[in-house]
Amino acid sequence: MAEVEETIKRIQSQKGVQGIIIVNAEGIPIKSTLDNSSTVQYAGNVHQLLMKARGVVRDIDPQNDLTFLRVRSKKNEIMIAPDKDYFLIVIQNPTE
Amino acid sequence: MSNTTVKQKRTALKVVKSSKTLNVSSGVFRVNQSITKTINPSISGKSFSSASDSKVLDKSLAQTPKHTVQVFDEHGQDVTPHPLYNPDPGVLQPKQGKIFPAHDTSWTTMTDFPSVAFQTTNASFTGPFTKSFFGSVSASRTSQTTESVTDETKELLVKPDLSSSLSDVQARREEVKEQVREDIMDRVVDSYLTETETIWLLDIPAVSVSEDSGDAEAVKERNNAYTELCKNRHGNDKYVERSMQTFNDAPKTKEVQSDSITMVDKAVMSTTWDMYDSFCNKGDVSENTVVSAEGNKATVPDSSSMSHLLNPSGPDQSMSVFSTTSTVSGSSARLEKMTCVLPVEEEPDLELILQSDKFKQDLAVMERVVLANIFQPKLAAYRQLPVIEDPDCVQTQIEEESWTEQSKNSLSPFLEHLWVFKCELTKGRNVSSMTWNKKNPDLLAVGYGQLDFKDQKPGLVCCWSLKNPTWPDRIFHCESGVTALDFSACNANQLSVGLYDGTIAIYNVQTTEQTPIIDSSDCTNMHACPVWQLRWVDHDTGLAGEDKGEMLISVSGDGRISKWIHYKGLECVDLMKLKSPNMIVNNQRWNPKILSLAPGLCFDFHPNDSKIYLAGTEEGHIHKCSYSYNEQFLETYKAHTGPVYKVTWSPFCPDVFLSCSSDWTIYLWRQELSKPVLGFTSGQKVVFDIMWSPHCATVFGAVREGKVEIWDLRVSSLDPTIVSASSPGVNPTALLFTPETDCVLVGDSEGQVTVYKLKNLPAGDSTQVEVLEDVIQTTLSSQHTLGKTDRDA
Numbered sequence: 001m002a003e004v005e006e007t008i009k010r011i012q013s014q015k016g017v018q019g020i021i022i023v024n025a026e027g028i029p030i031k032s033t034l035d036n037s038s039t040v041q042y043a044g045n046v047h048q049l050l051m052k053a054r055g056v057v058r059d060i061d062p063q064n065d066l067t068f069l070r071v072r073s074k075k076n077e078i079m080i081a082p083d084k085d086y087f088l089i090v091i092q093n094p095t096e
Numbered sequence: 097m098s099n100t101t102v103k104q105k106r107t108a109l110k111v112v113k114s115s116k117t118l119n120v121s122s123g124v125f126r127v128n129q130s131i132t133k134t135i136n137p138s139i140s141g142k143s144f145s146s147a148s149d150s151k152v153l154d155k156s157l158a159q160t161p162k163h164t165v166q167v168f169d170e171h172g173q174d175v176t177p178h179p180l181y182n183p184d185p186g187v188l189q190p191k192q193g194k195i196f197p198a199h200d201t202s203w204t205t206m207t208d209f210p211s212v213a214f215q216t217t218n219a220s221f222t223g224p225f226t227k228s229f230f231g232s233v234s235a236s237r238t239s240q241t242t243e244s245v246t247d248e249t250k251e252l253l254v255k256p257d258l259s260s261s262l263s264d265v266q267a268r269r270e271e272v273k274e275q276v277r278e279d280i281m282d283r284v285v286d287s288y289l290t291e292t293e294t295i296w297l298l299d300i301p302a303v304s305v306s307e308d309s310g311d312a313e314a315v316k317e318r319n320n321a322y323t324e325l326c327k328n329r330h331g332n333d334k335y336v337e338r339s340m341q342t343f344n345d346a347p348k349t350k351e352v353q354s355d356s357i358t359m360v361d362k363a364v365m366s367t368t369w370d371m372y373d374s375f376c377n378k379g380d381v382s383e384n385t386v387v388s389a390e391g392n393k394a395t396v397p398d399s400s401s402m403s404h405l406l407n408p409s410g411p412d413q414s415m416s417v418f419s420t421t422s423t424v425s426g427s428s429a430r431l432e433k434m435t436c437v438l439p440v441e442e443e444p445d446l447e448l449i450l451q452s453d454k455f456k457q458d459l460a461v462m463e464r465v466v467l468a469n470i471f472q473p474k475l476a477a478y479r480q481l482p483v484i485e486d487p488d489c490v491q492t493q494i495e496e497e498s499w500t501e502q503s504k505n506s507l508s509p510f511l512e513h514l515w516v517f518k519c520e521l522t523k524g525r526n527v528s529s530m531t532w533n534k535k536n537p538d539l540l541a542v543g544y545g546q547l548d549f550k551d552q553k554p555g556l557v558c559c560w561s562l563k564n565p566t567w568p569d570r571i572f573h574c575e576s577g578v579t580a581l582d583f584s585a586c587n588a589n590q591l592s593v594g595l596y597d598g599t600i601a602i603y604n605v606q607t608t609e610q611t612p613i614i615d616s617s618d619c620t621n622m623h624a625c626p627v628w629q630l631r632w633v634d635h636d637t638g639l640a641g642e643d644k645g646e647m648l649i650s651v652s653g654d655g656r657i658s659k660w661i662h663y664k665g666l667e668c669v670d671l672m673k674l675k676s677p678n679m680i681v682n683n684q685r686w687n688p689k690i691l692s693l694a695p696g697l698c699f700d701f702h703p704n705d706s707k708i709y710l711a712g713t714e715e716g717h718i719h720k721c722s723y724s725y726n727e728q729f730l731e732t733y734k735a736h737t738g739p740v741y742k743v744t745w746s747p748f749c750p751d752v753f754l755s756c757s758s759d760w761t762i763y764l765w766r767q768e769l770s771k772p773v774l775g776f777t778s779g780q781k782v783v784f785d786i787m788w789s790p791h792c793a794t795v796f797g798a799v800r801e802g803k804v805e806i807w808d809l810r811v812s813s814l815d816p817t818i819v820s821a822s823s824p825g826v827n828p829t830a831l832l833f834t835p836e837t838d839c840v841l842v843g844d845s846e847g848q849v850t851v852y853k854l855k856n857l858p859a860g861d862s863t864q865v866e867v868l869e870d871v872i873q874t875t876l877s878s879q880h881t882l883g884k885t886d887r888d889a
Contacts, residue, residue: 004450007459010567014463015470022449030446055367062372068461079465081458086449088458094469 011090018076021089023047030086042078046089050082464563471565474514477853478562480837511804511820511852514839517542517560518848519567525556527843529581530832533605535588537836538562539569541605542849545577545596547829552577557593559605560849570605572612580630586646594627600650600660616666625653628697633706649701655693657711657721672726674713698742704750712740718755720767735763735772742786748793748865752872756783762798762807766872773872773879774813778805785831793868795857797840799831804842808857809871817857 012020012033019034019042027047032039054066069080076093167176305315329335449455468475476483517540525544533539538561545555555578558568572593580594589606590613599622601612616622627650634646648660649671658668674696694713702708707723708730716736719729738759746752751767760780763772781800789795794809798816802824805816822828822844830843838857843849 001447001451004456004459007456007463011459011463011466014466014566017466024446024449030449055369058369058372059367062369068465070465077469079462081462083454083458085452086455088455088462090462090466092466092469094472 014092016076016093016095018091018093019089020091023087023089025085034091042089042091046078046080046087050080050087054082463567464561467564467566471515474851475562477512478514478834478837478839478851509806509808509818509854509856509858511806511818511840512855514851514853515565516848516850517565517568521556521568521571522558522847525553525847526845527830527847527849528577528579530830530841530843530849531581531583532832532835533583533588534585537834539605540832540841540849541581541583541591542568542843543578543581543593544847545574545579547577547579552596555579555595557581557591557603559591570608572603573610574601575599579626579628580650582630582632582648584632584646584648585634586632592630592632592648594630594650594652596626598623598625598627598652598654600627600630600648600666602648602662602666614662614666616660616668619666619668621658621668621670623650623652623654623656623658625695627652628695629699631699631701633701649699651696651699651711653695653697653714655695655713657696657699657709670726671723672711672721674711674719697739700744700753702750703745703747710743710745710753712743712755712757714739716740716757716759718743718765731770733765733770733772735765735775736761741784744786744788746788746793746868747790748788749868752868754786754788754796756786756798758782762786764872773875774809776807776813776816778816778819779803784827784829787831787833789833790835791833791838792857793865794871797831797833799828799842801827804828804831804840804852806840806854806857810858810867813871813875818854820852 008020008031011017019032019038021029021034021039021042022031023029023043023046027043029039029043034042049071050066050069053069057064057066066082069082071078071080076091079090079092081088165176166174169175305312473483473485522542522544526546527542528545528547529543531541533541540560540562542558542560543555544558546552555574555576557570557572557574557578559570559572561569574593574595575597576599577596578593579596580592582592584590584592589604591603591605593601593603593612595601600616602614603612629651631649632646633649648662649657650660650668651657651674655674656670657672657674659671660666660668674694675692694715694717697712697714699709699711702710709721709723711719711721713719716734716738718733718736718740720731720733721729733755736755736757736759738757740755740757743755744753746754752773753765753767754762755765755772756762760777760782762776762783764774764776765772776798779800781802783798783800785799787797789797792808795817796807798805798807802822804818804820804822806818807813808817811817822842826844826846826848828842828844830841830849832841832843834840838854840852840854841849842852
């Protein structure tokens with residue numbers, strides 16, 4: 001448990017990381033380092049994107065599954081690690 | 097041609113005819129305009145007063161094939177009706193009943209008549225062969241019509257048409273015939289006459305019978321009988337009038353009320369993976385069907401996810417929560433509606449997630465991804481990939497300039513600083529040894545421990561991954577300082593660690609457990625002094641059975657070189673005892689009772705012949721030994737005046753080796769010569785570590801107190817090619833070349849391992865073995881000629 005906390009802290013302290021959000025399977029954010037409104041926004045939108053992406057991957061080959069999703073935008077990069085019970089979102093701006 | 101004008105009593109309309117060309121199947125009959133006549137039908141009687149009458153008439157007129165009739169009503173509007181029926185010219189006319197019945201029933205038949213007339217005229221057109229037949233028909237028609245027409249107008253109407261048409265036909269036929277004969281004079285044309293079957297078009301039986309017909313009498317009788325009957329009905333008893341009435345009950349309203357039927361929209365999107373999932377999970381349906389009320393199907397979590405959820409300690413009742421909430425596998429739009437059966441269990445939800453192994457893995461991956469973003473240019477440089485700039489990045493100009501300046505200005509070789517492996521754990525520790533994993537070239541093991549006898553503190557072994565330079569992947573705490581490390585080549589996950597207290601431990605780096613697989617502390621023969629070097633050596637060249645395979649060899653400060661066997665605990669067998677040659681000074685034969693062993697500091701097995709190895713001692717001697725002969729050395733090389741810290745064979749030249757010592761010198765030896773060929777000194781600093789470059793035979797690196805040097809013998813054997821000074825107070829203590837790329841790692845006394853890239857070092861196409869040989873040869877020959885045996889700077 002402490003290890004997990006430490007790792008989260010380490011990620012948070014890396015250069016350019018804007019926030020970490022952990023969302024449970026229902027789409028409710030359970031842990032976040034951002035403010036509430038942003039968290040809820042990210043959680044909701046990312047969830048939909050994730051479902052779509054997973055659908056894409058599995059449609060092409062049902063035995064395949066999504067393991068990681070990165071969305072690079074002009075200002076930052078959103079990295080999502082999905083799972084059955086949760087998903088982990090990290091927002092980073094690597095060039096700041 | 098007779099043109100008769102019809103006098104009209106009351107002009108209701110005016111009929112204008114125009115010429116028209118008619119193409120008939122059997123030939124071309126040109127309608128002569130001269131045929132046109134004005135027919136002003138007289139309209140009399142009530143039956144013709146309405147507009148519809150005019151239409152009827154118009155139809156009759158319009159349907160004559162000869163002229164196109166345009167009808168204008170009293171207002172002058174064109175009310176020319178379009179023909180309803182365009183009969184096929186070759187069609188025989190149907191059998192006709194009475195053409196002109198009584199007025200009141202005559203409308204349909206009125207239309208009949210003109211069509212008949214049309215047909216007759218048409219029929220008459222169809223062919224010259226049928227002329228006689230139709231002529232008689234038409235004649236009979238006309239006779240009939242004249243008989244039955246009560247209205248003189250109709251009669252007048254019909255007759256001229258027919259007669260004119262007939263005459264026209266005849267005329268036309270004559271003309272056509274002549275034309276035809278001229279054209280086909282010589283041709284013999286076969287014509288076939290067939291009679292089509294009778295086609296009934298309309299048959300309305302007449303209601304009235306003519307007086308002349310046969311059954312007129314019968315009809316009359318029947319009529320009479322009927323009238324008699326009607327008369328008799330009046331006062332007859334047989335016929336009674338009766339009426340009935342039905343009751344009209346009073347109406348009563350009744351109401352029924354039912355529950356409102358709620359309509360729910362349900363949508364299912366069947367995707368490929370949905371079907372696959374349900375097919376796979378068909379057999380696993382268990383109690384988890386409770387929750388998926390609105391789910392597409394009874395989705396059940398994979399048994400794998402269930403099992404790994406069960407592993408971490410968690411209350412049992414929360415399991416059901418997890419299983420229910422994890423049925424989200426498919427539905428895309430239904431997230432908001434997912435119900436949690438036991439809402440009380442929200443708390444453990446978070447805990448369980450955070451403790452699950454999968455989450456840790458994901459975190460680790462995420463960390464690496466984040467770091468990859470940060471370190472991308474450095475890693476690309478490391479891996480010799482082109483460094484691509486981030487197109488979206490707002491580059492800090494200054495930083496970029498300084499970087500490029502440095503690289504542009506100096507075309508001379510230099511060390512480009514890439515990154516540093518460091519974390520707070522390793523702060524202040526001295527890096528004593530570094531080694532690459534044999535299987536995974538991205539994995540680096542670094543041992544931290546003090547090299548001298550003072551300031552001894554518990555040691556640390558960190559396994560760093562290139563993908564995460566900020567935190568080691570594995571951390572092993574050891575009781576005493578780490579002095580030697582080596583990864584096994586056979587079992588790539590085994591890392592042997594030599595400690596300052598003489599213990600040898602083997603760790604399995606796949607786990608994060610702190611305890612080693614095996615420890616030599618139980619061994620009776622364990623080393624009593626620090627283990628200075630460890631090596632996994634693969635003996636596969638023609639040895640006895642039990643000696644095959646990989647063995648762990650160690651050299652320690654108690655003067656023994658031992659071979660360790662992992663068999664129910666570590667057991668060691670001494671390969672060699674490093675006897676101090678001082679004993680021979682006494683001019684006595686070696687006395688086995690007085691064992692004086694020189695502490696061994698390093699050793700190196702020959703890369704090609706694994707039976708021969710070199711060992712360096714604290715006295716400055718280098719002994720060449722044989723594996724199978726553990727009593728005496730094969731040869732001794734004496735040149736150093738201080739402890740030999742490292743001895744290393746050249747990976748390319750089989751007979752050449754390097755040695756470094758604390759007497760500020762590095763010597764290059766040839767195996768067969770007892771004196772060094774070349775010596776390298778720059779400054780009066782202790783040389784801690786040297787290593788040959790794995791890429792180029794003439795390059796080697798050296799680490800001195802305060803400096804990192806890269807020597808290239810092609811360029812110069814007097815001065816190092818690259819000298820990189822480290823920060824004051826920090827001494828680089830370990831050196832490692834990367835086996836695949838052109839980078840070098842330097843570990844220092846502050847616990848940092850810096851990665852440098854060798855820039856602008858002349859890279860040869862081959863391994864430059866010949867160059868090295870040349871250099872040695874020239875040196876030897878020069879030595880020979882000058883009579884010098886060794887060189888000192």
